[in-house]
Amino acid sequence: MAQSQGWVRRYAKAFFKGFFVAVPVAVTFLDRVACVARVEGASMQPSLNPGGSQSSDVVLLNHWKMRNFEVQRGDIVSLV
Structure with a gap:
């Protein structure tokens, strides 16, 4: 059970890190x-x-x- 929670936590961390990089890039592209x-x-x-x-x-x-x-x-x- 602890291993599955660690995997989910790593996945969520990578997702949000990519999300917070991709959104400003996409907004800047669409605006400029x-x-x-x-x-x-x-x-x-x-x-x-x-x-x-x-x-x-x-x-x-x-x-x-x-x-x-x-x-x-x-x-x-x-x-x-």
């Missing part, structure tokens, strides 16, 4: 580099969501290009 968003509704038709309100598209929002002012004519810009 890129994130995924859903486009719903008719606001971007016909370029995005051509099927109407029943379907939705998934897009990658590239924060890096906006931060470095690399936006060009024809790019879609999303404002929050």
Whole structure:
């Protein structure tokens, strides 16, 4: 019984150590580099969501290009 508790304790310690490293890295990546968003509704038709309100598209929002002012004519810009 003592050995199984030691294994669980080591597993939990390794899990939380990895969790507390991975969460800040993931949040920083999503905030500074890129994130995924859903486009719903008719606001971007016909370029995005051509099927109407029943379907939705998934897009990658590239924060890096906006931060470095690399936006060009024809790019879609999303404002929050």
